[in-house]
Amino acid sequence: xxxxxxxxxxxxxxxxxxxxxxxxxxxxxxxxxxxxxxxxxxxxxxxxxxxxxxxxxxxxxxxxxxxxxxxxxxxxxxxx
Amino acid sequence: xxxxxxxxxxxxxxxxxxxxxxxxxxxxxxxxxxxxxxxxxxxxxxxxxxxxxxxxxxxxxxxxxxxxxxxxxxxxxxxx
Amino acid sequence: xxxxxxxxxxxxxxxxxxxxxxxxxxxxxxxxxxxxxxxxxxxxxxxxxxxxxxxxxxxxxxxxxxxxxxxxxxxxxxxxxxxxxxxxxxxxxxxxxxxxxxxxxxxxxxxxxxxxxxxxxxxxxxxxxxxxxxxxxxxxxxxxxxxxxxxxxxx
Amino acid sequence: xxxxxxxxxxxxxxxxxxxxxxxxxxxxxxxxxxxxxxxxxxxxxxxxxxxxxxxxxxxxxxxxxxxxxxxxxxxxxxxxxxxxxxxxxxxxxxxxxxxxxxxxxxxxxxxxxxxxxxxxxxxxxxxxxxxxxxxxxxxxxxxxxxxxxxxxxxx
Numbered sequence: 386x387x388x389x390x391x392x393x394x395x396x397x398x399x400x401x402x403x404x405x406x407x408x409x410x411x412x413x414x415x416x417x418x419x420x421x422x423x424x425x426x427x428x429x430x431x432x433x434x435x436x437x438x439x440x441x442x443x444x445x446x447x448x449x450x451x452x453x454x455x456x457x458x459x460x461x462x463x464x465x
Numbered sequence: 466x467x468x469x470x471x472x473x474x475x476x477x478x479x480x481x482x483x484x485x486x487x488x489x490x491x492x493x494x495x496x497x498x499x500x501x502x503x504x505x506x507x508x509x510x511x512x513x514x515x516x517x518x519x520x521x522x523x524x525x526x527x528x529x530x531x532x533x534x535x536x537x538x539x540x541x542x543x544x545x
Numbered sequence: 546x547x548x549x550x551x552x553x554x555x556x557x558x559x560x561x562x563x564x565x566x567x568x569x570x571x572x573x574x575x576x577x578x579x580x581x582x583x584x585x586x587x588x589x590x591x592x593x594x595x596x597x598x599x600x601x602x603x604x605x606x607x608x609x610x611x612x613x614x615x616x617x618x619x620x621x622x623x624x625x626x627x628x629x630x631x632x633x634x635x636x637x638x639x640x641x642x643x644x645x646x647x648x649x650x651x652x653x654x655x656x657x658x659x660x661x662x663x664x665x666x667x668x669x670x671x672x673x674x675x676x677x678x679x680x681x682x683x684x685x686x687x688x689x690x691x692x693x694x695x696x697x698x699x700x
Numbered sequence: 701x702x703x704x705x706x707x708x709x710x711x712x713x714x715x716x717x718x719x720x721x722x723x724x725x726x727x728x729x730x731x732x733x734x735x736x737x738x739x740x741x742x743x744x745x746x747x748x749x750x751x752x753x754x755x756x757x758x759x760x761x762x763x764x765x766x767x768x769x770x771x772x773x774x775x776x777x778x779x780x781x782x783x784x785x786x787x788x789x790x791x792x793x794x795x796x797x798x799x800x801x802x803x804x805x806x807x808x809x810x811x812x813x814x815x816x817x818x819x820x821x822x823x824x825x826x827x828x829x830x831x832x833x834x835x836x837x838x839x840x841x842x843x844x845x846x847x848x849x850x851x852x853x854x855x
Binding site for chain 1: 829830
Binding site for chain 4: 558565566567568570571572574578579580581582583584585586587588589591592640651653654656657661664695
């Protein structure tokens with residue numbers, strides 16, 4: 386059981402998959418490397434958020450996910 | 466068949482009746498006299514409107530109602 | 546449920562008895578399939594302390610015609626695809642509906658503003674007179690200053 | 701019709717199939733007899749030229765919880781007596797409902813503002829992602845600048 390990375394909305398298309406499991410622990414540098422350059426570029430934009438274990442991070446660069454955690458990559462929303 | 470004067474809303478209570486018929490023709494001075502001093506005082510207030518024959522008058526003091534016309538006295542409204 | 550038939554694009558009514566809000570809004574929604582946004586407002590007699598009943602009177606020759614002009618003005622000004630404006634007259638008890646408006650537009654901002662506009666005008670620029678029965682008898686309701694301020698916003 | 705049972709004062713739902721607007725609003729109205737004013741907003745998939753379908757996705761761990769927080773914030777800020785916020789997820793066709801909000805308050809201004817506030821936040825501050833299928837395939841919908849401006853109004 387590693388860390389589950391979830392790609393939400395348009396990031397799912399960019400990733401070509403809905404989720405991926407990587408070995409924990411996972412920090413910001415590890416995440417950027419795990420997702421590849423196209424998604425990493427998106428992640429570096431301020432308007433893309435990251436949630437770890439169901440909580441949106443105020444500062445995503447301090448990510449410290451452990452085995453069993455779910456890391457969700459959240460691009461800009463559009464509801465209603 | 467004279468001129469029908471209609472008392473709307475609170476003016477109905479003040480008049481003690483819902484309508485009154487007076488002989489035509491009826492001008493502004495004639496109206497003020499026909500309705501008595503209490504209603505006349507109300508009519509002199511800007512916020513009380515007069516409709517003649519189903520049309521609200523821009524200037525009520527030029528009233529010129531003829532036999533068969535309906536003159537409605539319209540106090541401030543409160544709907545909804 | 547039996548579908549209510551509405552006139553389109555404007556449905557304006559004076560009602561002398563209760564109105565079924567759910568049915569009216571379902572019909573309005575169905576009538577305006579092409580609208581992106583539909584806003585409704587329902588005004589009810591507030592069960593305020595002492596109020597036993599509320600009576601709304603109108604003037605046959607002006608009230609409905611004035612409401613129709615108002616609905617048309619909202620339609621033009623806010624680029625609506627449809628509007629509904631129903632107003633009760635006669636005697637009502639606390640909790641009963643007094644007024645229902647609904648507006649349909651391509652974009653939600655227009656639908657919101659049009660419903661707001663209709664209500665501000667029905668409150669203080671339509672030919673209705675309202676009185677309440679309290680334990681000490683009937684009282685005519687004067688328009689509030691706040692209602693006049695609300696109305697000024699659209700001028 | 702069978703009466704829908706709503707939770708009071710806040711009823712917040714994610715729905716994976718159609719919603720009956722008339723029934724929901726009739727139930728909301730019945731649940732808030734003491735409110736003087738009830739505002740609703742219904743958003744539908746606009747049958748815009750080429751759009752065949754619309755898909756809304758969400759994030760299980762955040763979306764519903766975020767909507768509940770939003771409804772609570774509106775309840776507190778606008779002194780509501782009740783609020784309803786229902787949002788569709790999954791696949792929808794043109795003309796189908798996407799979102800329904802309803803707000804009940806003693807005074808109409810609060811009910812109007814709260815519905816407006818809920819919609820501005822559901823549009824651009826809730827965890828939904830929307831894409832449209834047109835004849836040339838699927839397209840993700842980016843938030844519009846206008847949506848961001850609308851949201852700023854409440855800050």
